[in-house]
Amino acid sequence: MTRPIIEMNNVVKTFGMFQALHGIDLSVKEGEIVVIIGPSGSGKSTLIRCINQLEEHNAGAIVVDGAEVGRGRKRATLIEVGMVFQSFNLFPHMTVLRNVALGPVRVRGLSWADAEERARRLLARVGLADQAAKYPAQLSGGQQQRVGIARALAMEPKVLLFDEPTSALDPEMVGEVLDVMQQLAKTGVTMVVVTHEMGFARKVADRVVFMDGGRIVEEGTPDEIFNAPRDPRLRSFLQAVLSH
Amino acid sequence: MSIFDTFLNWKVFVQTLPLLLSGLTTTLALGVTAIILGFIGGLVLALVRLYAKSPLRQVAIAYIDVFRSIPILVLLVVIYYALPFVGLRLSPFAAATSALSLVSAAYSAEIFRAGIEAVPKGQFEAAHALGLSPWRLMGDVVLPQALRIVIPPITSNSINVMKDTALASVVAMPDLLKQATQAQALAANPTPLISAAVIYILILLPLVRLVGILEKRLAVRGR
Ligand SMILES: Nc1ncnc2c1ncn2[C@@H]1O[C@H](COP(=O)(O)OP(=O)(O)OP(=O)(O)O)[C@@H](O)[C@H]1O
Ligand SMILES: [Mg+2]
Numbered sequence: 001m002t003r004p005i006i007e008m009n010n011v012v013k014t015f016g017m018f019q020a021l022h023g024i025d026l027s028v029k030e031g032e033i034v035v036i037i038g039p040s041g042s043g044k045s046t047l048i049r050c051i052n053q054l055e056e057h058n059a060g061a062i063v064v065d066g067a068e069v070g071r072g073r074k075r076a077t078l079i080e081v082g083m084v085f086q087s088f089n090l091f092p093h094m095t096v097l098r099n100v101a102l103g104p105v106r107v108r109g110l111s112w113a114d115a116e117e118r119a120r121r122l123l124a125r126v127g128l129a130d131q132a133a134k135y136p137a138q139l140s141g142g143q144q145q146r147v148g149i150a151r152a153l154a155m156e157p158k159v160l161l162f163d164e165p166t167s168a169l170d171p172e173m174v175g176e177v178l179d180v181m182q183q184l185a186k187t188g189v190t191m192v193v194v195t196h197e198m199g200f201a202r203k204v205a206d207r208v209v210f211m212d213g214g215r216i217v218e219e220g221t222p223d224e225i226f227n228a229p230r231d232p233r234l235r236s237f238l239q240a241v242l243s244h
Numbered sequence: 245m246s247i248f249d250t251f252l253n254w255k256v257f258v259q260t261l262p263l264l265l266s267g268l269t270t271t272l273a274l275g276v277t278a279i280i281l282g283f284i285g286g287l288v289l290a291l292v293r294l295y296a297k298s299p300l301r302q303v304a305i306a307y308i309d310v311f312r313s314i315p316i317l318v319l320l321v322v323i324y325y326a327l328p329f330v331g332l333r334l335s336p337f338a339a340a341t342s343a344l345s346l347v348s349a350a351y352s353a354e355i356f357r358a359g360i361e362a363v364p365k366g367q368f369e370a371a372h373a374l375g376l377s378p379w380r381l382m383g384d385v386v387l388p389q390a391l392r393i394v395i396p397p398i399t400s401n402s403i404n405v406m407k408d409t410a411l412a413s414v415v416a417m418p419d420l421l422k423q424a425t426q427a428q429a430l431a432a433n434p435t436p437l438i439s440a441a442v443i444y445i446l447i448l449l450p451l452v453r454l455v456g457i458l459e460k461r462l463a464v465r466g467r
Contacts, residue, residue: 052372052373053372054369054372054373078373078375079375081373082373083369083370083373085366085369085370085373087366089364089366089367089369089370090370091367091370091384091385092389093388093389093392102374102376102384103374103375103376106374106376106377106380106384107374107375107376107380151370151374152373155374155375
């Protein structure tokens with residue numbers, strides 16, 4: 001299966017006078033794991049937020065799963081796109097189980113019983129089978145983010161977007177979340193991941209995209225990007241992040 | 245005559261108590277009705293103000309501003325004494341309920357708006373990303389959190405509505421205050437007025453305390 005599931009053509013996004021994306025062309029194939037890296041403010045979040053229309057692009061076209069999205073169009077295809085946030089954004093007034101079951105009930109039309117069964121299965125998969133009855137505030141950051149992943153998975157999306165899923169975590173919890181993501185990558189779901197975890201990018205990505213100043217400056221396999229960077233901006237970026 | 249015979253006359257108290265209690269019933273009915281209508285109206289106004297398209301939204305803003313500017317007593321007198329000139333004659337209870345709910349809705353709207361705006365942006369984004377419809381987003385995710393935030397100010401507002409019910413006595417509504425003044429005239433003794441004051445305090449003081457407790461609890465949980 002190699003048809004593109006995300007197709008971005010000359011996508012432009014401006015915030016007032018400020019142009020955050022300068023004509024992005026990006027195509028993601030079904031099942032592909034794409035990791036986006038780049039300095040702060042380079043437009044990584046804006047790019048993936050345009051894919052599920054948390055930000056509406058101003059020009060260009062975005063096609064997700066065969067249907068163009070945004071600029072006044074209905075949200076139907078967006079159900080196929082799940083998102084995991086840096087700050088988790090779990091619903092604090094619901095139990096973990098309900099957080100995960102809500103989407104399938106309200107959007108996919110499952111019964112609560114079926115949705116909760118699905119939720120329990122997914123919570124077990126991210127190692128949280130015994131936390132279902134708790135509220136988000138009772139969990140550690142790493143556990144909360146794994147719930148966030150389970151919540152996104154419960155919608156059975158074709159594409160999963162991750163915006164710096166480990167950046168808000170204490171260092172000792174980063175590993176547990178990356179492990180879950182790595183397991184996920186093997187299941188065939190398409191993933192677009194913004195991260196500063198270069199180890200993850202190297203190990204898991206099929207393709208790495210480097211952004212700077214609202215443009216995609218370079219893209220290639222992890223080997224090409226990390227071992228043979230061409231653009232000087234990429235080289236200095238890698239030098240800066242890898243020297244830590 | 246001692247001060248007790250004047251202000252705390254037991255015989256007068258017992259004689260006029262039934263009248264006061266009937267007034268209390270009216271006051272509670274008026275207050276509770278106005279609080280409920282104001283709550284519903286305020287929620288609708290807040291949602292319209294936040295999310296409706298242009299003309300409707302301006303209407304909500306204008307409503308909220310106007311009804312927060314007008315004194316309730318003036319509004320009540322206008323509704324009861326002026327509207328009959330255009331053929332709209334309301335009973336004292338209907339007039340008082342209208343005046344109180346119209347104003348309470350405006351204040352509640354601002355409280356709800358602040359509550360909704362206090363829900364973090366990430367909650368809206370997570371709900372959008374799941375694909376929840378706007379109604380589900382509000383009902384399942386935003387309002388449950390917003391309502392929890394606004395419990396203290398909404399309770400405060402309800403206390404104000406309860407207090408303002410006393411204004412209804414000017415349109416001859418037989419509420420607690422009106423009955424008390426009536427009883428005072430009949431008994432030629434101010435004890436019923438003192439009794440009424442005590443009844444108001446007995447009913448509202450627990451609510452006032454409750455607001456304090458809720459505010460403290462919310463502040464603790466907030467950090
Ligand atoms: N809502 C907004 N309003 C105005 N400017 C914005 C908004 N969102 C993003 N920007 C600007 O757009 C640019 C790109 O932001 P973006 O969040 O996409 O960067 P990023 O690559 O994700 O950075 P980081 O690594 O810090 O998360 C930044 O200069 C930012 O200030
Ligand atoms: Mg970002």
